[in-house]
Amino acid sequence: MFRRGRPMDDSTGGTSRDAGWFGRSPQRHQQDNGGEERAAEDRVPSRPVAPIRPVGSGADRTRTAPQQPAPTQPQAPTPTQAPAHPRVPAQAQPPAADPRVPAQAPAPAHALTPPPAAQPAPHPTPHPVAAPTPTPAATPPPPPEDTSDAALLRRTMAEIEPIADKVTSYFYALLFLKHPDLRDLFPVAMDTQRDRLFRALLTAATHADDAPTLTTYLTHLGRGHRKYGTRPEHYPAVGECLIGALSQHAPRSWDARTEAAWVAAYTTISQIMIDAAAEDELRAPAWWDAEVVAHEMRTRDIAVVTVRPDQPYPFLAGQYAALETPWWPRVWRHYSFASAPRSDGLLSFHVKAVPAGWVSNALVHRARPGHVIRLGPPAGSMTVDHSTDNGLLCLGGGTGIAPIKALVEDVAQHGHRRTVQVFYGARYDHDLYDIETMLRLQQSHPWLSVRPVVDEGPGGTLGCRLPEAVCEYGPWHTYDAYLSGPPGMIRRGVDTLVGIGIPSHRIRHDSIEELVGARN
Numbered sequence: 001m002f003r004r005g006r007p008m009d010d011s012t013g014g015t016s017r018d019a020g021w022f023g024r025s026p027q028r029h030q031q032d033n034g035g036e037e038r039a040a041e042d043r044v045p046s047r048p049v050a051p052i053r054p055v056g057s058g059a060d061r062t063r064t065a066p067q068q069p070a071p072t073q074p075q076a077p078t079p080t081q082a083p084a085h086p087r088v089p090a091q092a093q094p095p096a097a098d099p100r101v102p103a104q105a106p107a108p109a110h111a112l113t114p115p116p117a118a119q120p121a122p123h124p125t126p127h128p129v130a131a132p133t134p135t136p137a138a139t140p141p142p143p144p145e146d147t148s149d150a151a152l153l154r155r156t157m158a159e160i161e162p163i164a165d166k167v168t169s170y171f172y173a174l175l176f177l178k179h180p181d182l183r184d185l186f187p188v189a190m191d192t193q194r195d196r197l198f199r200a201l202l203t204a205a206t207h208a209d210d211a212p213t214l215t216t217y218l219t220h221l222g223r224g225h226r227k228y229g230t231r232p233e234h235y236p237a238v239g240e241c242l243i244g245a246l247s248q249h250a251p252r253s254w255d256a257r258t259e260a261a262w263v264a265a266y267t268t269i270s271q272i273m274i275d276a277a278a279e280d281e282l283r284a285p286a287w288w289d290a291e292v293v294a295h296e297m298r299t300r301d302i303a304v305v306t307v308r309p310d311q312p313y314p315f316l317a318g319q320y321a322a323l324e325t326p327w328w329p330r331v332w333r334h335y336s337f338a339s340a341p342r343s344d345g346l347l348s349f350h351v352k353a354v355p356a357g358w359v360s361n362a363l364v365h366r367a368r369p370g371h372v373i374r375l376g377p378p379a380g381s382m383t384v385d386h387s388t389d390n391g392l393l394c395l396g397g398g399t400g401i402a403p404i405k406a407l408v409e410d411v412a413q414h415g416h417r418r419t420v421q422v423f424y425g426a427r428y429d430h431d432l433y434d435i436e437t438m439l440r441l442q443q444s445h446p447w448l449s450v451r452p453v454v455d456e457g458p459g460g461t462l463g464c465r466l467p468e469a470v471c472e473y474g475p476w477h478t479y480d481a482y483l484s485g486p487p488g489m490i491r492r493g494v495d496t497l498v499g500i501g502i503p504s505h506r507i508r509h510d511s512i513e514e515l516v517g518a519r520n
């Protein structure tokens, strides 16, 4: 969930009312803990992380760079084999990789070289005898240099940010060169993985001096990495190569102190993630196997897939999960739950097959009843705040209607009458694949109104009409807003809603960065 223009990592449980990126909502906290607050004494003892020995650090920066990794990248998602899921988790991914981390560039702590002070202009003196001599303005002293660890980390990040892609490639090259055994544990295609790592790194670095925020974020990250089979011994290998890559590409800001700051930061990061994963092991599986029990094609490229998890799967309406199919091991994509929790324990997802979408094509065109997929733990905080009576204004674009439907069901289950107004957007009439369900819900719930908004206008003109359509109704300033759909719709929707008076802290949606490419 986000504040406007300021993404919250929804896997971390932030709410619009939290103070920062990774603030934790009471509601999400409860869900994280299975409804119970764990007593401190229940915590498992910390597992010490092995020391990190930076690879390719400042001292040997001049060495030849390793060759770029050559991950095989199949051209099209046309799986031909259906290997069974290995029962023993053979996956591992580097610990600093979360899709929900905002790709926000860190602001440099301050300019290292202050701009030159302006020189006083020469005063014209037509009558030199009488003219007073001006006192030159005092040159302000340069601000004291911030040499805290956090500032050192931010300086490195600022230096590598413009060449992020290169640094990430170098990091993986180093990792697979030094630890070739780890290559098999990553997905065949490393495209999404690369961005995630860098974004997670940015977040950790920019929040290094904000311990509570960082801890909450990393705790979720550590738990989420269980499904990859990440083990404590993987962390030093990743850390060493990460620091090696940074030192190689940030020559201006790298020195012994900077290296020490990175080693300390990464050690802390690893420790929190390892401990979080160990604690989570006590109460939840790393992933759930889930059998497909129904597969319904709604259009030629949209399917509603219903699965039965092999054990209870607690979640909240509005959340999402990572899904892995048996055809593309270690490739996980996120989908929202399309229903509130059901008494029969079944879960539904709305999946649109997108071009070159590995998981989406497998789920739409290949998965059938009887197949078993995997689910990661639930995440996300686009959930209903049941502590208020505010109405809900919901914008669902395309398959983004899935979590909106879950939210409506959630309000219905709570039996507390609140106005819910849904605007359901699609390009054409025939793209409104779930309109019948939504209209049925409207019929049975007098507090619910559903308005389809189709882009195709008179004479076949197309325009993105969804956010604007909301302005024709209202007023909305007492409503909580929920947006779900393509990133462009979210961005424009947020601007529109703020423009018509909904405070940004009452506007909720999943991470835009995560949405980009996350469901393909």
Ligand SMILES: NC(=O)C1=CN([C@@H]2O[C@H](COP(=O)(O)OP(=O)(O)OC[C@H]3O[C@@H](n4cnc5c(N)ncnc54)[C@H](O)[C@@H]3O)[C@@H](O)[C@H]2O)C=CC1
Pocket (backbone or CB within 6 Å): 334, 335, 336, 337, 349, 350, 351, 352, 396, 397, 398, 399, 400, 401, 402, 403, 424, 425, 426, 427, 431, 453, 455, 463, 464, 465, 466, 467, 484, 485, 486, 487, 488, 489, 490, 492, 493, 515, 518, 519
């Ligand atoms: N399947 C799921 O569980 C979920 C999917 N999503 C996301 O929803 C999206 C659904 O994609 P499609 O069905 O292909 O939607 P689409 O591209 O057909 O668009 C759906 C609606 O969004 C509006 N829209 C699109 N771009 C816009 C823009 N730049 N400004 C304003 N409005 C815009 C359209 O006018 C239309 O009303 C995907 O990006 C997916 O990641 C989001 C949440 C859950």
